[in-house]
Amino acid sequence: MRPRLLPAMLGAMVLLLAVKMQGLPLLPSGPSPTLGLVAPARAGSESRPAAPSPPAPRPTQAAPPEAPTPEQQAERALLEGLRARRTELEAREQALASREMVLAATEKRLAQRIEELAGLQQRLQAFDRTLGEREEAGWRQMVKLYEGMRPRDAAAIFDELETPVLLQILDRMGERKAAPVLGAMKPERARSITTELARHRARPVD
Incomplete structure (x- = not known):
């Protein structure tokens, strides 16, 4: 049996060497058995329905506000009254400031008017004196004529x-x-x- 195995082994080695030298694929063409196994598994995983997502948590409702106590209500009423009083006082202060400005402007105009009238009175008095002097001079001249x-x-x-x-x-x-x-x-x-x-x-x- 050894003489028969030796030629067979030699032939197989020669054939393997020839295949490597020609660059021929060693395995026969066709789908790989591994790919065949993987494909059904992947297909099976794709056909399997997805697991449902867990439901979103519901928002927790806030607790209703507590009713204010009588002390809080009284304090709030007091603060509102003070705020209204301050607003009223500020309005009065603004009104008084406006009146003071108007009075100051009026007093200034009156002072100017009084000054103008005083100047006018002085001019009138000077004119009256001049007129009186001229009139007296005219009378004196007429008296001198008749005398x-x-x-x-x-x-x-x-x-x-x-x-x-x-x-x-x-x-x-x-x-x-x-x-x-x-x-x-x-x-x-x-x-x-x-x-x-x-x-x-x-x-x-x-």
């Missing part, structure tokens, strides 16, 4: 003058100049103007 005339000529004019104008002239004339003129005037006119002149001089001076 330089002859008494008879002046009396003829005085008989025709209005009483207020004649009073201003006679009041400024000297007695020695006025007496001859009054004597030359008409008796009735001279008598009435003398009475009016006495009343005019008896009036208090402003």
Whole structure:
């Protein structure tokens, strides 16, 4: 039996060497038995239904708030009253500040107005003095004119003058100049103007 095994072993070795040299696959083509076993197992795992997920936990309901105690209610009412009082006081303070601003502006305008009126009064008084001085200068000039005339000529004019104008002239004339003129005037006119002149001089001076 040894002579028979030796040629067989030699032939097998030669065949194996030839296969390696030609790069031929040693195993026959076809699906591998291992792949065949794995595929059914994978298919079986894919066809198996997935396990149901556990249910989500339900949210726990909060416990109802406790009712406030009478002390808490009283404290809350007190705080609300203080808050309302503070709001009222702030509103009053703002109103007072606004009134003070208005009063300050009003006082400033009144002070300016009083100052303007005082200046206007001073100007009016100065104008009155100037006007009075001019008026007095005019009367003095007119008196000087009549005093330089002859008494008879002046009396003829005085008989025709209005009483207020004649009073201003006679009041400024000297007695020695006025007496001859009054004597030359008409008796009735001279008598009435003398009475009016006495009343005019008896009036208090402003």
